[in-house]
Amino acid sequence: MKRLFTLAITIAVSCAAQAQEQKEYPKPEAMRPGMSEYWTPQPKVITPGDIKTDTAPSDAVVLFDGKDLSAWMNPNGEKAEWTVKNGVMTVDKSKGDIVTRQKFGSFQLHLEWCVPTGITGESQARGNSGVFLQDMYEVQILDCFNNETYVNGMTGSIYKQTPPLANAMRKPGEWNVYDIIYTAPVFKEDGTYLYRPFVTVIQNGIVLQNHTEIQGTTEYIGFPRTVKHGEGPIRLQSHGDPSQPISFRNIWIRPL
Numbered sequence: 495m496k497r498l499f500t501l502a503i504t505i506a507v508s509c510a511a512q513a514q515e516q517k518e519y520p521k522p523e524a525m526r527p528g529m530s531e532y533w534t535p536q537p538k539v540i541t542p543g544d545i546k547t548d549t550a551p552s553d554a555v556v557l558f559d560g561k562d563l564s565a566w567m568n569p570n571g572e573k574a575e576w577t578v579k580n581g582v583m584t585v586d587k588s589k590g591d592i593v594t595r596q597k598f599g600s601f602q603l604h605l606e607w608c609v610p611t612g613i614t615g616e617s618q619a620r621g622n623s624g625v626f627l628q629d630m631y632e633v634q635i636l637d638c639f640n641n642e643t644y645v646n647g648m649t650g651s652i653y654k655q656t657p658p659l660a661n662a663m664r665k666p667g668e669w670n671v672y673d674i675i676y677t678a679p680v681f682k683e684d685g686t687y688l689y690r691p692f693v694t695v696i697q698n699g700i701v702l703q704n705h706t707e708i709q710g711t712t713e714y715i716g717f718p719r720t721v722k723h724g725e726g727p728i729r730l731q732s733h734g735d736p737s738q739p740i741s742f743r744n745i746w747i748r749p750l
């Protein structure tokens with residue numbers, strides 16, 4: 495009798511285990527770009543004061559002084575082929591992104607950029623570029639002068655992560671100034687963050703990011719990822735939108 499009872503228990507337990515194995519749970523919904531974009535609240539619009547053009551400080555690494563692209567290459571290591579004319583470099587969308595030859599950890603970066611007059615397009619398809627810190631984390635560049643988009647994709651956003659605190663855009667044809675102070679992340683041996691990267695972004699003298707913690711890599715679709723890395727280059731984006739290309743001048747960096 496006792497043996498029969500033990501057998502019944504064993505069968506019941508094994509049936510329950512089988513039922514558990516066969517249970518199916520819903521799979522996560524496939525990510526689409528719009529699932530990580532949000533539009534409100536829109537940051538307030540501020541008119542920047544006048545700032546005269548900076549020249550590089552004595553200890554800075556000059557990345558572009560108006561003469562040539564010798565500090566830059568395409569990501570495959572070949573010559574950078576954006577257009578240089580009249581002290582200004584302009585994105586050549588047929589040539590793709592460019593990266594600095596030198597790699598950096600933490601730094602202070604200064605760069606000036608200009609959206610051409612008569613720019614067309616809307617939302618993300620108007621003067622889109624970007625500066626990637628250590629080739630991983632994008633601070634957005636976009637014509638946000640009278641052009642709304644999802645706020646975590648605006649000029650001065652940590653793209654798809656943190657909106658800027660204000661909209662400090664100058665109008666097309668005028669130069670915008672970015673000063674970016676970046677603290678590189680520290681990783682554990684297992685590849686996760688011990689300390690995430692932090693960034694402060696100032697546009698035309700107005701703080702857009704105030705020591706903002708960067709969550710992880712910039713992803714167009716999906717959420718930031720943790721990817722262990724060391725020093726990395728500065729990358730300037732050649733975005734695929736059909737609007738007229740933007741220009742850069744006076745780029746320098748101070749490793750910290």
Ligand code: MG
Nearest residue numbers: 622623624635
């Ligand atoms: Mg961009």
